[in-house]
Each structure stands twice: as structure tokens, then as C-alpha cells.
Amino acid sequence: MGILTLENVSYVYSPSTPFEKEALHDVNIDFTEGKITGIIGHTGSGKSTVAQLLNGLLKPASGKVLLDGCDIFDPSVKLSDVRFRVGLVFQYPEYQLFEETVFRDIAFGPTNMGLDEAEIKRRVIESARFAGLDEELLGRSPFELSGGQKRRAAIAGVMAMEPEVIVLDEPAAGLDPRGRDEILSGIRRYRDEKGNTVILISHSMEDMALYSDELVVMSRGTVLVSGTVDEVFRQSALIEESGLTLPQITRVFDRLRADGVNIRDGVYTVEDGYREMLSLLKGNTNA
Amino acid sequence: MLKDITLGQFFPGSSPIHRLDPRVKLVLVVLLVVLIFSAKNIFAFSFLVLGVISLVLLSQISVKVVLKAIRPILILMLFTAIINLFWTKGTGDPIFALGFIKVWREGLVNALFMVLRIVSLVTGTSILLTYTTSPIALTDALERLLKPLKVIKVPVHEFAMMMTIALRFIPTLLEETDKIINAQKARGASLDKGNLIDKVKAFVPVLIPLFISAFRRADELACAMECRCYRGDEGRTRMKVLKMGEIDYLSIVVFLVFTAVLFFLNTLPTSISVR
């Protein structure tokens, strides 16, 4: 069993009103410790609901959310502890910055945890580094930063709490390609060095293919496919049926394979495609 | 949680009341309030209640919804009823006495009439205005009714525009507040502990982002409005022109007749009347 598990979880919005809507139906997901897991789906697929269930902001209608094997809604478990152990970064987190300096903003979470000053300082500096923020920026007002820097400061604010699991909802939304790469590689750097579990929520197949180890594809409140990135991309037909857009390269190679070209299934990055093409072309010249 | 707060509970529809010119409705509401407080005896009150019931029926708004509007003021009604019941001194013997608590017949009548007034007031205004008039129509009507005040330099159009924008952004800002609260909670902020000062302090992490976001929105909105050629009231026309129709004139006539009858009933001799 992984570090965080959803067991037969269902969730209903506005229960017993005319607006009642089942957002999740019998969802089972097992998040592996130390891995980056990407949750992909359309708006309304239930992926954001999953994010809020994971740290107890929402309570499942039925089923369990298990953290290290313990039900987080068990009366003996303090929900505030769960929130410290499972950090959640919302969409457009830069809009929650409020302190006078970037340093103090990043320190807000650790301070709420009651840590001593030296430890807080260590964590702020470390997480700023993960997020790719220069130390000289820490003394500035967060409102003087660029859009991408603000986003990174907000993410550092949650990283500084050193949660065992960090959940990020669309961390790269609205950023340009450079900003997106900086954030996603910072998140990977954090995982590589701290070994903590990361859950990314996104609707970009391309980004998730590049930055995750495992994928969960959601559709209409259920899990459609899950597994390692390779395993999931092998089910490309199923993914496309659910209305998600596959990476352009996957579609091209799927079509070539359908023509009988001997290509492995689940090509999803340019590097993959390039390697496949080279081996085919060299094979041709040899033959 | 914050999203559940409904503001200006407008129920779209096409009943005669919905179709009334909002300006007429505004004026009629003011007159209705006057009428409610001029009813004096049992005949006038019965007639008034009859009038309010016909309003409800005409508007095709369900009775359930109307009762919902009354629920929040039940305590207020009870309170005024009790005050009227025990504090009205009548002539003759009290009909009920227990120690120093004495209830006269007049007190009973006053309490009953007070409750009827409050119910008619709430039902009448919500049926005529909030339930059947969209907030924008209401702002519009206010702007047009108050237009003469422009002569004495009251910025009527600007106030109306501010009201429209406020109405437009209330749901957006409520949703945003919800989001920020959740985000700060996820960072371990405790927003509901300690005494009042602690609570106010704890809300700083919510209020600052909210203000900053509101200013950013205002800035962007102003730019978008300029791009759509907004330059104040001057030379501006409206898509929906308010025009009084048959139904409006008819309703005014009906209302005047209603008023006349009510005042006549007030003069009828009866012992069941407000003191």
C-alpha cells in the first residue's frame, strides 16, 4: 500500500438539493511514496475534488482516505496534523501572498506549525532554492515579483512545511513555456532531493508525460486508466475516447503503427519518437 | 459555504408582476408601505391581507418561497407581538392577569395587527421588488427615477454603474474569499480560534490578498470598459428602454382604487381597531 490511498471513495456536491451532483464514484487510487503522480482529466472529471479530499478539505460521502494506512477522518486523527502532512497548492496560488516580504510569506506555514526560528529560516532558504527563487528576492515584497516568481514563492510556502505529500493543482496554469518548465523542474528537484511524494493535477498530457512517474487518468468521476507513464500511454485509444487530447507525437506514431510499421506503443515525447525513428531508419539501411 | 449566501433572490418569470415597469414597482412599493401603516381597523386589515394575497397569486411565486422570506424575521415578529401584548394598557378589566402581568383586549388586537403589518410589509416588498425584479432592472429604475437629481449635481449614473458592478462582482469575490480561506487553511492558518482580536488578526492573511485581487480586478475592468468605449453617461443609449404599458397604467388605477377602499374601510365603526 502506498503512502496515500483513496479507497472506494465517492463524493457528492450539494447532497439532497436539486443541484446534487456526484463528482466521484467509487474511486480507488494508490499514491506511491517518493513518486511524482500526475492526475489528468477534463474540467469536471473530478480531479480537483480528489485534491481537496486528499488533505481533508472535503469529506468523502463514502469510502476512506488513508494516510500511511490511517483513515484521516478517524476521530483520533487531528485534521490539522493531516493538513501539515499533506500540503495542498491551489490553482493560481500567487493570489494568496500577503506578507511584507517573500521570506515572511514562505515562513507563514512553518510558523503556524510552531517551529523555532532557526528551523524556519533553514526551511525558507531551502524551499526557495527548490522553487528556483534567488536568495536576494527573499527580502523583497512579494508584490514586486514577476508573475512566474510570485507563483514560485507561493509554492515554496507550501514546500517549506515539508509535507510528506505535496499536492499541486495546475501549478503551471497560465504561464509561458519557460515559466512552466522552471516550475515543473523545481518540483522535480524538490522530490529528488527530499524524496517526498508529489501529486500533480493537470490537463496537459504533454507536461505530465515529461514530469511524472505515474499517471492517473480521470473521466466523469472515475479512474479511467492508471499506472506508470509508459503503461498509461499504451492505452492511448482509451484516453482519446474520454475526450482528452493526446500529445501530437503520440497520435502520429499511433497512426504509423496502425499502418503496420513496427513501432512500440506509447511514444509520447519528441526524444522517444526520435529514438524510434532512428532505430527504424537505421534498420532500413542495414536491411 | 460563502457561496450559499444568496443576494437579491430574483426568480425569473413572466407573470403580470414580473412584467411591470420597475419604476412603477418602486413607486408602488413606497405607497404600499404607507398604506400598510395607515390601516387602522379589522376591515382595513382584512382588505390589506386580501390585497397582499392577490399579489402573491399574481406573481406566481410559490407560497413556500414567501414563507421562507418570513422565516428570518419570525423572532422580530414574536418580539414585537409580545411587547404589544403586554405593554398596551387598555380600558376596563384585563382579559388575563397573572401577578403583575396583565393582558388587555387592546393589547391582543395591537399584537395581531403588528404581526399582520410585518408580514404584509415583507411579503409585499419581496413580491413586488426582489423576487420579481432583476437587480439590474432595479438599478436601472432607480437611475431613471432619480435622474432629476442630476440637475443638482448628484452623480446618479455613476452610482447606478457602481451598483451594477458591485452586484456583478459579489459572487466572484465570495468565491475568491472561499478559495483564499482554503489556501491559508492549507498553510495551517487557524481562522476561528481565540478572542475577537485574535480572530481579526487571523483574517489578515485572507483580507490582504482579497483587497489586492479586488484592486487588480478593478484595474482590469476599467481597462476593458474603456476598450468598449465607455465614457460615462454622455451620449449613452440603452438597449432596454423602459416604457409604461397598459399593464402599468392598469396597475396604478387598481392601486388607487385599492387605496380609496382601504381608507373608506378605515372609517367604518368597529371596536377591533388600533388604539
Add this chain to the structure above:
Amino acid sequence: MSEMIRLDNVCFDYEADEHPDSCQGIIKNISLSIEKGTFVALLGHNGSGKSTLAKLMNGILLPNSGKVTVEGIDTADEERIWDIRRRVGMVFQNPDNQIVATTVEEDVAFGPENLGIEPSEIRRRVDKALESVHMSEYKTHSPSQLSGGQKQRIAIAGILAMEPECILFDESTAMLDPHGREEVMAQIMRLRREGMTVVLITHYMNEAVFADRVIVVNDGEIALDDTPAKVFSQVETLRSLGLDVPQVTHLAHLLAEDGYGIRRDLLFEDEAYGELSALLKK
């Protein structure tokens, strides 16, 4: 073809007062001309000056030096600023912050109302604009009940009701999910077919590939200005400017660098499929 927007040696900086003569600000001496009826994509990373450039095109910002004209009207001409704004509409990034009214149809009517148009004509335009973005059934809805893509369609309708010649989209797809982006792109493609001049500011290359012309802005200057195929085939340059290229263009680039005979200007799935099939059959 006639000219829609023209920039002549335009310089701009928000703090221009401090160095009035220098041209080292956000926009550095840009000259360019946009023909009527073309679909131009303006690419560049955040802070490159692309949004500033758009705001110069409808007189929201005025150049410190140089001249911007819209159908020959100088944007600095205060008398005619409303003529310019009516001709060149703008759809912004945040769908929430450009909707003024509490119902969809009232919001679409906002622009024509400001232009002082007859009520019956406003009604006609509002109905037509809502029809064209397929939002007629939502006309009495409150904007807060709509999805991001729907809100942007309302914003587009609000501009269309002013009957403009040109629409600037200032990162109008950036905050939307893929479905919302498709909705907006479908509208842009339709407008282009109907002869509207469209300027789309974006950092999604899969939107820019549909344009007639791609202008890449970097550090206040025009770095590249050509057809999408020619611009995107310069893979190294684009990547050094912090921009993406379509995956198939990147793949073709890698293969071509290795000496394989493959077109470098592939943009679309179909083209790539054809080229790769042909290459494998050789």
C-alpha cells in the same frame, strides 16, 4: 489589400518620463503593418512586450515616440479615440474581469450602448452577436454561472456587437482549460473566415500554427516575422527565446539535422504522418 494597423518606429516605456529620448524601454523602435483580413499571432515569453504592443494598437497606451495608426487614424488623436476603440476591439486574459453587467445580454449590449446606438439596433446586434458565438440560450443567465470558455465567448460577443474591423486577443486563452481554449479558437477561426482582422497574443504554439503570420517579440523587438511554417522551423531560435515548437516540428528538425531527407516546416499531425511514412518507405 489595405492596411488595418500600422506602427512606425514606435517606442514605449511605462517610465518614459525619466528618459524621454531613449528607446530602450518595453517596446524598442518597432515598425510593422497588419493587413486587413489577416490572422496574426503574436508570440513571446512573459515580459517580452507582446501585450504592451497590443495595447498600443487600440490606443489604450500611446507611444512615447513614433506613430500608431488604425485605418489611417492616429491613436494619439484624442478627438477620434472612440473611432479607434470601436474599430479595434480587445478581449482580455481574465474572463471574469471584463464582464460588466449581471446578465449576459446586458453585458453584450454594453459596448453598443456606449456608442449611442438606437435601442432597436442594439437589440438586433446583441441577438446577432450572441447567435454567432452560440450563446443565445444563455442570454438571461448571470455570467457567474458560466464556464471560462463561455465567459470568453460572451466577451467576444460584446466586442462583435460594436461591429469592429479588428479584434485583439490578449492571451485570451491563457486561463482556460483545453476545452475552453478550443471554444475560443473555434471562434477565432470563424472570424478569420468571415474576413475579420485578428491579432492573437498567445504562448501556445498549437494556436499560433493556424495563423497567416507569426510575429515573435523578444525584449521589445521583433525577433521573427513570417508564416508559421517558416517561423516554427527555426527550432533553435525559438527555444532560445523561451518558446515551444510543435512536437512534430521538433522531431523533423532533429531528423533533418542528422541528414535525413524530411521537410523542416512540418506543423500538423497529418503532414508529419505523411512525411514520416514516406521517409520510412525510402
